Amino acid sequence: MNVIANASAYVQATALPQLPAPSSTKGPVHWVRQNLFSSPLNTILTLLALYVIATTIPALIKFYIVDAVWTGANRDACLSEKVGRQVGACWAFVADRYQYFIYGSYTQAERWRVNLVFVGVAISMVWLLWDRVPFKALGMMFVFGVLPIAAWMLLYGGARSEFWFLVVSAGLIAWSIWGDYSALKMGEANAFTRPESLVRYGMLGAMLLFGLYVQFGAGELPIVETGLWGGVLVTMLIASAGIVFSLPFGIALALGRRSKLPIIKMFSVIFIEFVRGVPLITVLFMANVMLPLFVPQEWSPDRLLRPLIGVALFASAYMAEVVRGGLQAIPKGQYEGAMSLGLGYGKMMRFIVLPQALRIVIPGIVNTFIGLFKDTTLVTIIGLFDFMKTIEASFADPSWATPTTRSTGYAFAAIFYFLCCWGMSRYSISVEQKLAAGQKR
């Protein structure tokens, strides 16, 4: 309209430049006021928190970094009267003993075998936990079939374990060929040449060759008694054996608990509730002192194997409850859909329900694993030399007896456990967020 066209001179024709917001609603001052001093109570809390931070953090930094001793051959490096200054943490002690913390008393010349197992564990973690790595089913085969037996052969050694390793490799290859052959008959023309099969045969072939090489080329691996194992090796072994055994067993228990068959359900419930009702210590004591009485005398299970069994049973019960949560979250329609397709119970669980249920409980599984990892420290109570115990045992060494050795050792243990557990919990949170994002669409 015309009115606008010939607007009066006093009407602003152009926009004024924007003024900055008043300082009370913007900028660091505002942020501080809003977030730290918004009310008297908040002010008090803020000051209190600042006070706590101011008193602890600098002291910790001073003790563990500024005043710390980093190198040295024995306790003299960490005694303030010898060094002539205030001495904080004695990291030289950790540097001197780190091999013991990793391997325990494992025979020095054979430690490459332990390293190989560490690599295997690292591979399996990446394979199963990082979603970009393909061939998850193969990864499962690696973790639950190949790795346990390979780790046992490598760590323990001896002709018998090598023989079993070969048998398992050959068995897996035969089974794999049979599987692909059936797929071929079902009409999958490239059953033997699809990438998954190639990788599988590559892996199994390498395994068989390695087994043959060890058996016939390198000669027998010398046996390293489990009594010598220790440190991170034992901690990792117990935690991973726990997870490797508890996952299948936990799934079976969870299915049992949700089964319509009353007796199967009853046994599952009894087992789960019994194990969850008692502390791990009692289970370990049972494994340690009662298990030898439960089996024929000539079996006498190995001292390391006993807590492994105890921990595996214990973790299974917790895993079962995690998996059950996943099973319950699957809508009924999925079951009905599977049944209307004519799938039996086994196929329904394997192809429809479990893949979905396990996917959503990955965070739960990782959390159970964190708990398991922390609980491995309890095996010190029954006299095993896990990571924690190797550190504690080193405190008794007179050549490192200083006033700060203990604080340093515990701090080192704390850093180790924190990094492992925190890393895993970050992972589980990221999976959770990814799952949540998938749900939102």
Add this chain to the structure above:
Amino acid sequence: MKSIMTGLVAGAALALTVTAASAQQGSTLAQVKQRGVLNCGANTGLAGFGVPDAQGNWSGLDVDYCRAVAAAIFDDPTKVRFVPLTAQARFTALQSGEVDILVRNSTWTMTRDTTLGITFVATNYYDGQGFMVRKSLGVTSALKLEGAQVCTQQGTTTELNLADFFRKNNLKYTPVTFATADETRSAYEAGRCDAFTTDASGLYSERLKLSKVDDHIILPEVISKEPLASAVRANGDTQWANIVKWTHYAMLNAEELGVSRANIAQSMQSTNPEIRRLLGVEAKLGEGLGLTNDWAARIIRHVGNYSESFERNIGAGSPLKISRSVNALWSNGGLQYAPPIR
């Protein structure tokens, strides 16, 4: 696939279990020979008696005992597998057959001998319980410990003797008990207790681990008898008990007769009938044990006599510097008395 996986896992578990097993029947000696290695229950770490170093090499008086048994059987002292046992696990380990012999500074008592399914064989160290206190406490006798808080290891005879001692002397005290010797010592060092009590040998060994050794003294009183002995299963296998028993006595007799690792070669030529019998040059005494006749010669060649083992591990040649005192031979006024080999 899942079921096959589970099967595999179960199979692996079974295989693991079976490794540790080996079908073994008959006498303990036959089992040990068939296995090719002696399973010996040892301390998880008591300097001078049984302790592994960072490479897993064991040393100590108790360890030498096991090596001597292995030497008598296999002529090879390295054919021993040491199983470190906590105080809680030691007797069950022996009962269950996990170890063939327990030499882990365990006190020979009647209850243990009669109710645990084990039998004690020979005392390789006569000990007694003592107290360690800080010098700054100003206490010079255990009888002055009225009202003290005492750190001790749970489930040991030490704990029981402690209660008896204070009750007998009508003194008040507070026990503070821990599961392991390490925990007990570190609590004492942290000032949790006025006194630390265990076998005197243990006190010397534990004192070495304190950061300021000279701040602590061991009180003169010995409040109990602690014969630390080897033990085997009470399953009627007297042959095995005899081997373990006479291994110790052979080491004692060797000391008495002056036969040592150093002079074993000459001693074999000795005309002394006692030495000739001991070393199996004369008479066929070893056969009675189911061993070879040079069984004792093997022990001395590989491990040495009692004195050598003592001095090397806990005596003058070791950091512990424990004197022989009651563990001297009977001929020197001590308690170590071996029946004659004849």
Add this chain to the structure above:
Amino acid sequence: MQPAPETGKASLLYDPKIRGYVYQALLIGIVIYFGYQMVSNVSENLARQRIPFGLDFWDSQAGFDINQALFPYTAQSTYGEAFWVGLLNTLLVAAIGIVFATILGFLVGIARLSKNWIVAKAAMVYVEVIRNLPLLLQLLFWYKAVLEPLPRPRESISLVGGALLNNRGLYVPEPVFGPGAGLIGAAFLLAVFGSIAFYMWAKQQQAATGRIYPIGLVSLGALVGLPLVAFLATGGPISFNYPALGGLNVRGGITVYPEFIALLLGLTTYTAGFIAEVVRAGILAVSKGQWEAADSLGLPYGRTLNNVVVPQALRVIIPPLTSNYLNLTKNSSLAVVIGYPDLAQVFLGTVLNQTGRAIEIVGITMGVYLTISLLTSAFMNYYNKRMALVER
């Protein structure tokens, strides 16, 4: 039309019902087989190793002392009494730990949601650190943290009210009850029941008339006032036995041992880290609309929290809270590493070691923890049902 009767073995084999029976029979068979194997192995092993079996040790003299016992216990007491000492000590630390862990857990959980940036971050760091470290390590830390800074008995710190603190523990004055002290207890009990009755009456009145009575103030007044009146009326029959330095240590008073303090601190802070997350999740689960609705009704903040948000949040919080309580109770068995005489330390440690009765003692210990767990979950299920949403 009649369906054609199915024939042949195949139909039997594929009948899910029959399959179910077969599976279950198989399972029973396996369980019986393993059970039988186990029992026969045990009896064979016991017989061969000549280990006696039975509870006859229960009444034998224990011969060892325990520092903290809630009822008179000496070295002449029996193993059975040692068991009760251990059990009561477990229950004591668990009960107190649960109370403190709940308080601290709620505080930290609320702090994590605080608008105060530094408080929220501090709470987050606390939760992350606590949850990602093994409890065993934390207990060792607390034990060291309790023992190290405290002075020796001779330099004890005097606290208000005549209590003493040193590295042997906290010594508090012990009340000595004179004649007439029972009346004070009776007055206290009366106050407790009176308060409960008043609470129920007030709730009823509120439901009927909408009037709100000051329940908290009245109860507090009764709980403090009545015993106080009784105390004055009977002429103050309670005196105190004050701790004092004597000999090597402090004498008199009630001792709270460092092991107890460290275990309590460890269990409380550890469990609080988990409870905080439960509380946070519970509060976040209450939809924003509930807050807004309460605001629009004009309810003040305290009432909104008390009568609107918390009851709804509790519904989400209680089940996981229960399992945290159970975890705390079970975790108290870690007392063995710092020497607190709980059930695990006394019974599973000392008594097992003195008697060598592995099967009986491990079995009894497991049974006790299992009973505690089942009782707690039964109670909590009942409570949970009461709190659950009543749908019409």
